[in-house]
Amino acid sequence: MLVREYWKKSFSQLMKLFEVAVKCRPLTARERGRDIVRVHNDKEVLVLDPDLSKDYLDRIQNRTKERKYTFDYAFGPNSSNLDVYKRSVRSTIAGVVQGLNATIFAYGSTGSGKTYTMVGTRDDPGLMVLSLNTIFDLIEKDHSSDNFQVTCSYLEVYNEVIYDLLEKSSGHLELREDPEQGITVAGLRSIKVNSADRILELLNLGNSRRKTESTEVNETSSRSHAVLEISVTRKQQKEYPNQVIRGKLALVDLAGSKLTRILKDGLSGNSQTIMIATISPADNQYHHTVNTLKYADRAKEIKTHIQESYDSYCNYMRNQFALQTEVSRLRKELAEKESQLNAKPEKAPDDEISWLNTLSQETSENVQERINLQKALIELEETNLRNRKELQHLDDAIAKQQVIENDGAVVQALQARRQVILDNIRDNDELGVGYQKEIEANEQRRCQLQDMIDEAIRNNGNKTYLGILSQYRLLGITNTELQFEMAIRDQIIYSQREAQRNLWNLLMSLGLNEKQIVELGAKQGVTVEDIQMTTPLGLSNTTHTPNMTDERYTSLTRPTFYDQSGAISPCFFPQDGEFSSRYFPVETRKPPRAFFREEHHTSYYYVSHGLSPSANQQCCSNQPSSYYGALDQQTRGFHNSFPLKSHHISPYDESGDAWAVANRKEVNMNSYVGMSSTWDPCKGMATNHGGINQGIFGRLPVEESSNKVNSQHSYTKSPIPARPSVPHMLPSHVNSKFKREKF
Numbered sequence: 001m002l003v004r005e006y007w008k009k010s011f012s013q014l015m016k017l018f019e020v021a022v023k024c025r026p027l028t029a030r031e032r033g034r035d036i037v038r039v040h041n042d043k044e045v046l047v048l049d050p051d052l053s054k055d056y057l058d059r060i061q062n063r064t065k066e067r068k069y070t071f072d073y074a075f076g077p078n079s080s081n082l083d084v085y086k087r088s089v090r091s092t093i094a095g096v097v098q099g100l101n102a103t104i105f106a107y108g109s110t111g112s113g114k115t116y117t118m119v120g121t122r123d124d125p126g127l128m129v130l131s132l133n134t135i136f137d138l139i140e141k142d143h144s145s146d147n148f149q150v151t152c153s154y155l156e157v158y159n160e161v162i163y164d165l166l167e168k169s170s171g172h173l174e175l176r177e178d179p180e181q182g183i184t185v186a187g188l189r190s191i192k193v194n195s196a197d198r199i200l201e202l203l204n205l206g207n208s209r210r211k212t213e214s215t216e217v218n219e220t221s222s223r224s225h226a227v228l229e230i231s232v233t234r235k236q237q238k239e240y241p242n243q244v245i246r247g248k249l250a251l252v253d254l255a256g257s258k259l260t261r262i263l264k265d266g267l268s269g270n271s272q273t274i275m276i277a278t279i280s281p282a283d284n285q286y287h288h289t290v291n292t293l294k295y296a297d298r299a300k301e302i303k304t305h306i307q308e309s310y311d312s313y314c315n316y317m318r319n320q321f322a323l324q325t326e327v328s329r330l331r332k333e334l335a336e337k338e339s340q341l342n343a344k345p346e347k348a349p350d351d352e353i354s355w356l357n358t359l360s361q362e363t364s365e366n367v368q369e370r371i372n373l374q375k376a377l378i379e380l381e382e383t384n385l386r387n388r389k390e391l392q393h394l395d396d397a398i399a400k401q402q403v404i405e406n407d408g409a410v411v412q413a414l415q416a417r418r419q420v421i422l423d424n425i426r427d428n429d430e431l432g433v434g435y436q437k438e439i440e441a442n443e444q445r446r447c448q449l450q451d452m453i454d455e456a457i458r459n460n461g462n463k464t465y466l467g468i469l470s471q472y473r474l475l476g477i478t479n480t481e482l483q484f485e486m487a488i489r490d491q492i493i494y495s496q497r498e499a500q501r502n503l504w505n506l507l508m509s510l511g512l513n514e515k516q517i518v519e520l521g522a523k524q525g526v527t528v529e530d531i532q533m534t535t536p537l538g539l540s541n542t543t544h545t546p547n548m549t550d551e552r553y554t555s556l557t558r559p560t561f562y563d564q565s566g567a568i569s570p571c572f573f574p575q576d577g578e579f580s581s582r583y584f585p586v587e588t589r590k591p592p593r594a595f596f597r598e599e600h601h602t603s604y605y606y607v608s609h610g611l612s613p614s615a616n617q618q619c620c621s622n623q624p625s626s627y628y629g630a631l632d633q634q635t636r637g638f639h640n641s642f643p644l645k646s647h648h649i650s651p652y653d654e655s656g657d658a659w660a661v662a663n664r665k666e667v668n669m670n671s672y673v674g675m676s677s678t679w680d681p682c683k684g685m686a687t688n689h690g691g692i693n694q695g696i697f698g699r700l701p702v703e704e705s706s707n708k709v710n711s712q713h714s715y716t717k718s719p720i721p722a723r724p725s726v727p728h729m730l731p732s733h734v735n736s737k738f739k740r741e742k743f
């Protein structure tokens with residue numbers, strides 16, 4: 001059967017997710033009482049007042065104990081199990097073979113006929129037997145080429161303990177939560193069966209092991225709940241080869257009346273459930289009968305609830321179906337593309353082809369290598385993000401210990417851990433720089449290879465053929481790259497959503513309401529639903545954001561703004577919240593706006609270096625326009641800045657450098673947001689990451705007593721852990737990946 005048809009059918013079957021049937025058994029030979037139950041119209045159950053002495057007046061004054069209920073199905077004492085099965089159960093069983101779950105359970109007081117209804121006798125087989133016959137019948141008649149497998153388990157719950165009825169001497173079994181299958185019984189035997197007869201054998205065996213005892217109304221009263229579970233696994237062969245559909249049928253014979261909880265269990269998941277409420281017609285069972293009917297009546301309320309769940313379930317299933325269709329469409333498309341790719345072009349001279357093959361092969365290896373390097377780099381950076389987080393926590397803990405608890409041993413242990421983390425960060429950073437270099441070399445090689453391929457094609461007589469062949473080869477390579485890019489893109493989308501949510505929270509926690517944020521965003525050219533981090537929320541009113549691809553920047557080269565001795569490019573920070581450096585054209589000095597946030601109380605930090613006093617003046621003279629900045633070793637750029645509170649600002653030292661000062665011994669730049677630029681040696685220009693970034697730049701050793709650092713380029717002696725930078729070959733929005741944890 002087509003999956004579409006199958007779901008269509010299933011939906012209509014699901015419309016009756018929960019049904020209640022009432023079955024009244026005949027009076028037994030032992031019962032001497034009066035029959036007080038009447039069944040009308042196959043739906044109504046009337047229970048007469050067992051007290052015959054009530055007169056007409058009592059009845060019209062509503063003092064009668066007569067009760068009337070209506071159910072989905074009602075069966076009188078003359079109905080056989082087969083009657084019950086045909087009308088209320090059979091259609092549900094058909095769904096199990098199509099992958100649906102069904103639960104059929106009997107509920108009623110002791111001696112009311114639950115076991116008789118579920119198990120039955122040789123002459124009047126019960127619902128378990130009839131259901132099994134149907135399942136095997138349907139499998140046999142199935143015209144599809146699908147493969148079926150039927151398994152069966154039978155358990156007993158006695159005094160809250162689970163036993164395996166298919167095991168000779170079963171121990172206690174435990175419930176486990178399985179991520180895929182939900183709640184399962186650990187160690188329960190599940191036997192593969194090929195016929196209803198085999199299951200009946202097992203059923204009889206299990207029944208003989210059930211705990212029973214004689215009660216006033218029932219000689220062989222079951223003292224336990226029994227659950228027979230039949231699983232039907234259907235492996236499709238045609239439309240969706242090897243797609244597996246699993247249906248389950250649970251047939252439950254309940255012992256007592258723990259109804260609500262049991263109902264809840266029975267109804268969890270997407271199971272069609274049929275409750276068979278069994279009652280005795282005897283007048284001395286009046287209270288039990290009415291109680292059972294009341295419960296059964298109340299169970300109808302569950303139906304409404306199920307209908308609601310059902311609606312969302314249907315939606316879910318529809319989505320699933322749509323996704324399946326989409327996947328199958330894509331599969332087909334892919335197959336078509338592949339066959340196009342495999343179509344061989346006309347033959348060309350062997351040596352040319354082999355040369356092209358060599359180049360294509362090398363290009364493919366080159367791409368793979370680059371992907372691997374990028375992956376390694378990303379992992380490395382993620383590790384270091386975690387390291388830096390831990391470092392921050394350690395710093396907090398150490399500070400807390402020093403100020404509040406002052407426990408030397410604890411501080412020592414924390415500092416030891418801190419050192420380990422620092423070492424790891426540095427090692428990783430070095431490794432990262434190595435990866436970056438390898439990536440650059442790889443990229444250069446790629447350019448060379450492409451040039452060689454172009455050259456080979458240009459100089460050959462059979463240009464068209466080789467061109468096509470080359471394109472065909474490169475198409476495969478591009479595919480690999482695209483797949484990698486897609487994977488990263490997915491991750492970025494996820495990260496950006498998270499960052500966006502956090503940003504909202506941050507802004508709200510700063511006291512801005514939604515409207516203000518939207519207005520602020522609009523002023524800054526930010527669409528609030530999709531906050532563009534490349535145009536950061538700014539503190540200034542300036543709206544200019546430099547276009548870093550502008551050719552004016554391309555003349556810049558790395559040595560201009562950084563050398564190994566630490567003679568980095570100066571950054572200066574105008575009071576309106578902007579920052580600038582030689583990255584930006586001298587003639588405009590119009591840097592991007594930046595939104596900065598300081599989370600940490602820090603001490604000294606390098607603000608600027610090597611500028612003339614006037615430049616420094618421009619940088620820091622107007623309070624509160626002071627910023628931290630730090631050196632980015634990976635990108636060789638002077639990275640970032642953020643504002644400090646005015647009392648944290650130091651004067652300049654003799655060299656003209658300005659330092660930010662705070663009340664801690666060391667600076668931890670681990671947790672702020674700011675703005676950064678990185679140098680892209682390939683493009684020969686700086687890239688503005690803009691907006692809010694991770695800003696991880698490490699610390700500088702400082703003298704606690706001093707308000708300034710007397711250290712000409714002291715940062716070079718104490719390496720600043722590099723900010724996790726982004727491999728420049730990756731899509732530009734990969735940058736966002738490193739922004740997410742800050743909000």
Ligand SMILES: Nc1ncnc2c1ncn2[C@@H]1O[C@H](COP(=O)(O)OP(=O)(O)OP(=O)(O)O)[C@@H](O)[C@H]1O
Pocket residue numbers: 024025026028108109110111112113114115116117215218220221222223254255256278
């Ligand atoms: N439809 C029926 N036709 C004939 N006899 C029946 C029918 N239903 C039940 N009985 C008889 O009534 C008695 C009690 O039935 P059964 O053992 O099924 O009750 P039960 O609800 O399972 O009881 P317990 O909860 O104590 O196990 C049995 O002797 C059974 O044969």
